Amino acid sequence: MLDVFFSVAPGLPQSVPLNPDTPWSFSLGSVALRESDAGNGANAGIRGNHEQDDLGVQATLHFGGLPTMTLSIVGTGSAAPGRIDDAQLDYFLDWTLASLDLGDGGWLDIQLDRLSFTDRSTLAQTATVTLRAGATPPPDDTSTNNGAISNGVPEPATLALLALGLAGVGLTQARRAARRPADANAANALT
Numbered sequence: 001m002l003d004v005f006f007s008v009a010p011g012l013p014q015s016v017p018l019n020p021d022t023p024w025s026f027s028l029g030s031v032a033l034r035e036s037d038a039g040n041g042a043n044a045g046i047r048g049n050h051e052q053d054d055l056g057v058q059a060t061l062h063f064g065g066l067p068t069m070t071l072s073i074v075g076t077g078s079a080a081p082g083r084i085d086d087a088q089l090d091y092f093l094d095w096t097l098a099s100l101d102l103g104d105g106g107w108l109d110i111q112l113d114r115l116s117f118t119d120r121s122t123l124a125q126t127a128t129v130t131l132r133a134g135a136t137p138p139p140d141d142t143s144t145n146n147g148a149i150s151n152g153v154p155e156p157a158t159l160a161l162l163a164l165g166l167a168g169v170g171l172t173q174a175r176r177a178a179r180r181p182a183d184a185n186a187a188n189a190l191t
Contacts, residue, residue: 002035002079003033003035004032004033004034004035004055004091005031005032006029006030006032006057007032008028009027009028014026015064018108018129018131019131020131020132021132021133022130022131023128023129023130024129025126025127025128026127027124027125027126028059028125028127029124029125030122030123030124030125031093031115031122031123032120032121032122032123033091033119033120033121033122034120035084035090035120036120037085045081045082045083045085045090046080046081046082046091055076055078055079055091056077057074057075057093058072058073058074059073059075059095059112060072061073061110063100071110073095073096073110073112075093075094075095075096076093076094076095077091077092077094078091078092079091084119084120085119085120087118088118089116089117090117090119091117092115092116093114093115094114095111095112095113095114097109097111098110098111099132106131106133107132108129108131108132109129109130109132110127110128110129110130111127111128112125112126112127112128113125113126113128
């Protein structure tokens with residue numbers, strides 16, 4: 001199993017006013033690549049399928065307000081075989097754009113920054129939220145929504161949720177339990 005650790009930023013939750021089409025970014029937490037180059041030859045660094053498969057992750061954001069809303073954002077990770085201490089790309093994590101339907105033609109776009117590691121290090125995971133207002137909200141069909149999960153939410157006639165509170169954030173490492181049940185219990189996870 002690839003040694004990647006996820007942590008949530010201190011200081012959450014937050015409540016901020018959002019202006020239409022003005023992005024607001026905040027620190028969601030950090031991601032650390034902690035894989036070592038211990039061993040010699042074929043045992044050093046990232047090796048074999050057991051450190052290159054099942055690297056998907058999911059971030060779950062909980063928004064306060066009436067009603068409380070939850071949005072899951074899917075991340076895809078990939079690891080390149082080889083030593084960690086070289087100049088080559090070792091691991092990257094890319095997130096899908098997610099949209100939260102606020103009703104009445106408004107929605108939030110939420111994008112997490114792509115992270116790239118070329119050595120053992122810890123990188124900040126930043127999220128950017130943009131309030132969108134208009135006559136046509138994004139599609140609810142996840143096949144046309146870049147793989148993100150979009151949840152429709154009943155809403156008053158106005159965009160009263162301009163000051164959505166970020167009530168909590170969870171980041172969990174998604175593993176295919178059927179293929180690797182022991183890893184699912186041992187994976188680093190935060191809720």
